[in-house]
Amino acid sequence: MSANNGHDERSHRSLMYSESGPDLTSDFWIYRHFRAMAEIYHSLLMHAELLPGDRVLDVGCGSGTHFGWIAAVIGPQGRIVGLDPDADNVQLAQDRVAAAPWGRQVELRQGELAALPFEDASFDAVWCAGSLQYLPDPVGAIREMVRVVRPGGRVAAQDVEMHSMILGPMPDDLLIALKDCLPRGPVEAGTDRHQYVDWFIGHKLRGLFHAAGLREVRGHLRQREYVHPFTDDERGFLEVAIPYLCTASPGIGNLSAERRRQLAELADPSSDEWILNRPDFLFVEGRALAVGVR
Numbered sequence: 001m002s003a004n005n006g007h008d009e010r011s012h013r014s015l016m017y018s019e020s021g022p023d024l025t026s027d028f029w030i031y032r033h034f035r036a037m038a039e040i041y042h043s044l045l046m047h048a049e050l051l052p053g054d055r056v057l058d059v060g061c062g063s064g065t066h067f068g069w070i071a072a073v074i075g076p077q078g079r080i081v082g083l084d085p086d087a088d089n090v091q092l093a094q095d096r097v098a099a100a101p102w103g104r105q106v107e108l109r110q111g112e113l114a115a116l117p118f119e120d121a122s123f124d125a126v127w128c129a130g131s132l133q134y135l136p137d138p139v140g141a142i143r144e145m146v147r148v149v150r151p152g153g154r155v156a157a158q159d160v161e162m163h164s165m166i167l168g169p170m171p172d173d174l175l176i177a178l179k180d181c182l183p184r185g186p187v188e189a190g191t192d193r194h195q196y197v198d199w200f201i202g203h204k205l206r207g208l209f210h211a212a213g214l215r216e217v218r219g220h221l222r223q224r225e226y227v228h229p230f231t232d233d234e235r236g237f238l239e240v241a242i243p244y245l246c247t248a249s250p251g252i253g254n255l256s257a258e259r260r261r262q263l264a265e266l267a268d269p270s271s272d273e274w275i276l277n278r279p280d281f282l283f284v285e286g287r288a289l290a291v292g293v294r
Ligand SMILES: C[S@@+](CC[C@H](N)C(=O)[O-])C[C@H]1O[C@@H](n2cnc3c(N)ncnc32)[C@H](O)[C@@H]1O
Pocket: 020, 021, 022, 059, 060, 061, 062, 063, 064, 065, 066, 083, 084, 085, 086, 089, 111, 112, 113, 114, 128, 129, 130, 131, 134, 135
């Protein structure tokens, strides 16, 4: 994959929703975000209660970002099946698997989360990272995960939680108004390849797991802070994410002209107000995990 992934001419809006399988060697901003988040992603996976020898389904596996971490836990006797609806992601995952020492333990399938192409009780555990946010019926999808996991097996999902978002410095009322603009429902037709995005799903995961019939449900929430001095990966991510958040979040058009002007100024690298240049810059994003037993 090329460094810019061919997306140069896309708007910030579609950039934020472009395909998501981080190739850890690329400089494309979304891969920088993955690397910046890797410690949190890894620590949440460690709470997924995978066990040596498990047969694990990774639903919405993208390019297989979590395969290596999963393989390290389940060991040489374990198996991973990665499923994603996006053919490009499945190919990226295939490339990753082909180069990995644990590659022979992995099988890849193209398919939909809402109708998993597997027999009942085929897995010891199901892992799903960053994918439930795109589904208008997450409980239906979790029920599918429950169906394919054996009795006593575990289902774990990790996803975004933007109630934790802090972006500053900016006035509190402006930050609250900005948070209200983030995606949390159907996506306007033609603006995105997804039809639905919920960036506030993280704190709801445990409730969704209960609703899908899982028991012994537990959860974790982690926050990621970005402050000066930035690493290259942090800066590469923030230089794209902050202008997106401040100028292209779905609800921005509903703000007053004055609020839109303030946000646009904060998000303009050529402005004296460019928020990344402020010594007291702060960005916080959240990520949540739920684990339950069938
Ligand atoms: C943000 S990525 C996460 C990829 C990977 N799990 C990770 O954590 O890096 C979301 C993934 O969900 C997949 N996805 C979106 N809708 C889906 C669906 N209906 N069924 C299965 N996967 C879906 C996308 O193709 C994409 O690979």
